[in-house]
Amino acid sequence: MVNRLIHFAKPIIDDEEYDAVKAVLDSGMLAEGKVSRELEKEFSAYVGTKYATVTSNGTTALSTALDAMGINPGDEVITSPFTFIASANSIAMVGGVPIFVDIDPDTYNIDPSLIEAAITEKTKAIMPVHIFGLLSDMKHIMEIAENHDLMVIEDACQAHGAEFEGKLAGSFGHTAAFSFYATKNMMTGEGGMITTNDEEIMDRALMIKNHGRGKGGGYSHFQIGYNNRMMDIVSALGRVQLKRLPKVTKIRREYAARYNSLFAEYDQIAPQKEPEGYKSSYHVYGPRVISGDKTRDGIISKLKERNIGARTVYALPCHMQDTYLNIQQWRWAKFVAYPDYSALNLPNSELVGNTHFDIPVHPSITEEEMRHIENSIRTILS
Ligand SMILES: Cc1ncc(COP(=O)(O)O)c(C=O)c1O
Known part of the structure; x- marks a missing residue:
């Protein structure tokens, strides 16, 4: 028995993080500046895009990008209901209308074969969410977008380092x-x-995130914008973490592979499927209970009794949350027509919501703890 709690998630904070933050504090330049520019260069080089810009959080990254892509009040954006609510909320924040399309019950990502039926004259964009670190079927989604002249914004908030055929x-x-x-x-x-x-999108995003300031900075403003900037203290942490990301991803994949081979012994459990060519970043390891007499909640409580920080993250898909059931209370509802979300029937999102359980998969887990988790799962499932 491991007597300490094995946390569901645990950030790595090492000497390098302390040194990097101290250097920024010592410089006296705390707000977004030089260090953030360095992080942006390194991050875009890592991901493989021409441009990148930091924002205060993932939600403002989504809302700023949607705004910069020209999503206006009343525009429909197709997305997955099986996600953290910020995905959908970012659409609603800019006045857009989230249109939820059901997921594939094996990958937990938006099912591309259902997207076209959801496209209307008002559709402007698709927001696939790479859930738990597994890329959505981007080949198929980009084809649909091209055929219907739609924009695509990836919600990659859980997918740093996730790959499809070598592309990030x-x-x-x-x-x-x-x-x-x-x-x-x-x-x-x-x-x-x-x-x-x-x-052009990047230029607009830079204005939106910084009070509509022009490239030269200063006090000339050209449009309404926000303060969605990120501090250099924070970017300094990001630079250290980005350097460590390949190692972190490798360990997460190794732990996930161990869980996959363990669950292969049990018919009643199915891991999230990683199709051919895909490499998940395993932000979350969340298999499903698909048969047998063990319930998801029963498994979680038995894991917790053994000091294993297990949980379920999205038991309630977005369209079933009060936020969307009560969408008429949102300020844009005075101007924008929303669908009746309570009438939506998205069975796979509900199924995955009701049957998945999530177990620790991060690099701070020791070998002893990993063995304890594996042995506990065997005991619970046998
Ligand atoms: C899928 C997804 N989208 C959006 C967000 C929002 O990111 P943040 O919490 O940094 O605002 C998160 C973060 O938890 C997320 O997991």
Whole structure:
């Protein structure tokens, strides 16, 4: 028995993080500046896009990018309901209308074969969410977008380092957004990043995130904007974390492979499917209970009894959250017509929501703890 709690997520904070933050504090230049420019260069080079800019968090990365892509009040944006609510909320924040399309029950990502039926005259964009670090079917989604003249924004908030055929999350769509929230594979506490190859979109995003300031800075302003900037103290953490990301991703994949071979012994559990050519970044390891007499909640409580920080993250898909059931209370509802979200029937999102459980998969887990988790799963499932 391991007596300490094995946390569901645990950020790595090493001497390098302390040194990097201290250097910024010593410089006296705390706000977004030189260090953030360095991080942006390094991040876009890593992802494989021409441009990147930091934002205060993943939500503002999404809303700023949507705004910069020209999403206006009443525009429909197709997205997945099986995600953290910020994906959908970022659409609603700019006045857009989230249109939820069901997921594939094996990959948990938006099912591309259902997207075309959801496209209307009002559709402007698709926001695939690479859930748990597994890339959505971007080949198919980009084809649909091209055929219907739609924009694509990747919600890559959980997908730093995720790959499809060697190409990284954040390099497929017209834009992408990342989160550096404290639990993410690359973290800064709070923080975010937009990536794109489109210079015009990037120029607009730079204005929107910084009070509509022009490139020269100063006190000339050209449009309404926000303060969605990120501090250099935070970017300093990001630079260290980005350097470490390949190692972190490798360990997460090794742990996930161990869980996959363990669950292969049990018919009642199915891991999230990583199709041929895909390499998940395993932000979350979340298999599903598909048969047998063990319930998802029962498994989680038995894991917790053994000091294993297990949980379920999205039991309630976005369209079933009060936020969307009560969308008429949102300020844009005075001007924008929303669908009746309560009438939506998205069975796969509900199924995955009701049956998945999530177990620790991060690099701070020791070998002893990993064995304890594996043995506990065997005991619970046998
Ligand atoms: C899929 C997804 N989208 C958006 C966000 C929002 O990011 P943040 O919490 O940094 O605002 C998150 C973060 O948890 C996320 O997981």
